[in-house]
Amino acid sequence: MAELAKTEADAQTRSRPRKPRRVGREDLGMLLGLPTLVIIVFVAWVIWRQTASLDDIEKRQLAWDAIGRLTWQHIKLTVVAAIAVLITAVPAGITLTRPRFRKFAPPVAAFANAGQAAPVIGVIVLLAIWVGFGFWTGVLALGIYAFLPVLRNTIVGLQQVDPSLVEAARGMGLSQLAVLRRVELPLAIPVIMAGVRVALVLLVGTASFGTFINAGGLGALITTGITLFRYPILISGAILIALLALVFDWLGRVLETAATPKGM
Amino acid sequence: MSDSATSSQGPDGSVSGAEITLTDVTKRYTRSGKPAVDGLTLNIPAGETVMFVGPSGCGKTTSLKMLNRLIEPTSGTITIDGEDIRSKDVDDLRRGIGYVIQGGSLFPHMSVADNIAVVPGLLKWKKQRIADRVDELLDLVGLEPDRYRDRYPRELSGGQQQRVGVARGLAADPPVLLMDEPFGAVDPITRQRLQDEMMSIQDELRKTIVCVTHDIDEALKLGDRILILQEGAQIAQYDTPDVILAQPAGEFVEDFVGSGSSLKLLTLTRVQELDLATQSTATIGESTKDVIERTRAAGDSSVIVLDQRRRPIEWLWLRELRSDTIPATEDPKLITIDRRATLNDALDSMLVSSHDGVIVTGRRDEYLGVTTFTTVTDHMRATEQAAAEQAAEA
Numbered sequence: 001m002a003e004l005a006k007t008e009a010d011a012q013t014r015s016r017p018r019k020p021r022r023v024g025r026e027d028l029g030m031l032l033g034l035p036t037l038v039i040i041v042f043v044a045w046v047i048w049r050q051t052a053s054l055d056d057i058e059k060r061q062l063a064w065d066a067i068g069r070l071t072w073q074h075i076k077l078t079v080v081a082a083i084a085v086l087i088t089a090v091p092a093g094i095t096l097t098r099p100r101f102r103k104f105a106p107p108v109a110a111f112a113n114a115g116q117a118a119p120v121i122g123v124i125v126l127l128a129i130w131v132g133f134g135f136w137t138g139v140l141a142l143g144i145y146a147f148l149p150v151l152r153n154t155i156v157g158l159q160q161v162d163p164s165l166v167e168a169a170r171g172m173g174l175s176q177l178a179v180l181r182r183v184e185l186p187l188a189i190p191v192i193m194a195g196v197r198v199a200l201v202l203l204v205g206t207a208s209f210g211t212f213i214n215a216g217g218l219g220a221l222i223t224t225g226i227t228l229f230r231y232p233i234l235i236s237g238a239i240l241i242a243l244l245a246l247v248f249d250w251l252g253r254v255l256e257t258a259a260t261p262k263g264m
Numbered sequence: 265m266s267d268s269a270t271s272s273q274g275p276d277g278s279v280s281g282a283e284i285t286l287t288d289v290t291k292r293y294t295r296s297g298k299p300a301v302d303g304l305t306l307n308i309p310a311g312e313t314v315m316f317v318g319p320s321g322c323g324k325t326t327s328l329k330m331l332n333r334l335i336e337p338t339s340g341t342i343t344i345d346g347e348d349i350r351s352k353d354v355d356d357l358r359r360g361i362g363y364v365i366q367g368g369s370l371f372p373h374m375s376v377a378d379n380i381a382v383v384p385g386l387l388k389w390k391k392q393r394i395a396d397r398v399d400e401l402l403d404l405v406g407l408e409p410d411r412y413r414d415r416y417p418r419e420l421s422g423g424q425q426q427r428v429g430v431a432r433g434l435a436a437d438p439p440v441l442l443m444d445e446p447f448g449a450v451d452p453i454t455r456q457r458l459q460d461e462m463m464s465i466q467d468e469l470r471k472t473i474v475c476v477t478h479d480i481d482e483a484l485k486l487g488d489r490i491l492i493l494q495e496g497a498q499i500a501q502y503d504t505p506d507v508i509l510a511q512p513a514g515e516f517v518e519d520f521v522g523s524g525s526s527l528k529l530l531t532l533t534r535v536q537e538l539d540l541a542t543q544s545t546a547t548i549g550e551s552t553k554d555v556i557e558r559t560r561a562a563g564d565s566s567v568i569v570l571d572q573r574r575r576p577i578e579w580l581w582l583r584e585l586r587s588d589t590i591p592a593t594e595d596p597k598l599i600t601i602d603r604r605a606t607l608n609d610a611l612d613s614m615l616v617s618s619h620d621g622v623i624v625t626g627r628r629d630e631y632l633g634v635t636t637f638t639t640v641t642d643h644m645r646a647t648e649q650a651a652a653e654q655a656a657e658a
Contacts, residue, residue, distance in 0.1 A: 165369055169371070173356070173358035173386055182371075263375065
């Protein structure tokens, strides 16, 4: 049906244009629905926190300034790791799609695959033993874990650019760098950004392990909840991490929409 | 460099192209294998349209891409306007050569204007000059600048995209235009219109155009000269369409061109050589009553509606006329052909026309007349008879 409509439109040179839709209906639902959901759940949790009768330990663990500090650590861990991934995986992906380095793509992809396949808890603890405990070890471990989706999407995004467009650009006299900057990257951006969004969500989840190596984060609530057998603390930690993941997913979607060039 | 590419066009449509020569050009992809192009020597005169045709894998596209160094020849020399193309920086060279490929290959994330402005931008033209040039080119390829300038490629039909592709190729007014199967991705009717437009653009600009096609009819229609290639880019024949049809050099060309004198006649004869039939016309805003009276008096049952610039916009049966004055509705499916279209094109168009003929237009799409199936067959019969008489005399 779509095919038929297309040929019909081609047949008439003065055909009516189809206005491109910047944001699809489905995307729009996610863009508006996600924050609504997050706000509802968060408000519900706040009401519970204010009204529930908590014992001393629970009160101390769920104090507002403690929660704020842990959340901030969690966000910092996620964002710094995401930036580290972005500035390493995207250039790596670009390099691996250049003709001269194309042959290195499979081994690098295999390495990145291994990085993601290995359990984070193992990687994070081993790294801590090797390079020491702390924030930057956490960033390194998370970075290794989230490297793959960004690398893979950068490679795929650049590979799916129509080769005839690249040839047209070269044939018009754009240098290789100009073709990359003005044609390949803009066309690959939607796919790359999708990878970044996946990486962000992965990072929010895995940053929970940061607490094991003294890198901070909301994971502390979960471990405390388990060790002290306090369900309110445990569940609060889980809910806050889940909400944060949804917020980052939403941010990723906003970035994706904003970065997609007009006309696509 | 930018100076030589800016305005080499003569004021009255005099030749603005440059001569291209190939001397013993060879391209080998592997050291031991058969060369894709084997010792091609060729002269392409300035301002002519040369069509490269041949079976797939004959090296025609490789030969074309060597002209702008998208493919580097293994040996041999290529000169454009007497200058060896290897003496220039490759990107500078390409900015001075228009390049048009199948489907237009527009950049989907750039507006129509930005697509056209790429090469002028690289040549550091002033903003205002680029904007003026974009409008001028859109006009040239038959797209209203105000309507199309800010659209994105996917808002355009295939034919419109291809038009923008041609405009982009011509953007910096290069003396040489390379086209790689330019009209391969559109339907036959649109293709024929684009070919017609290409011919009228070339009439004005007289660029040197090198165009690859696999369609011999397209080659015969558009080419001043046709280069028929065999495997390894061996020249089977390089000559004008008339000579290729009249004296094919050997069996290969004969097979490739196809036989049957009537068929050849169809591709060589242009619509303007026929006596066009007259058809009642009406202008937008005229009183319907007058039009119907006039049309009935002329013995017609349908009328062609013309706009203020005498361009046909609709072909209506009298019974379809209901309003008091002739309406300005445009029929997007109305099929017209240029006076330089071949009889082959005319017959194609008639098959899809809902009337018993097809409208012929001249310069700037102005209405000229109508050609019908009978006109075409009569003309062919007369020509064949004349040829037979000539043969009998000889």
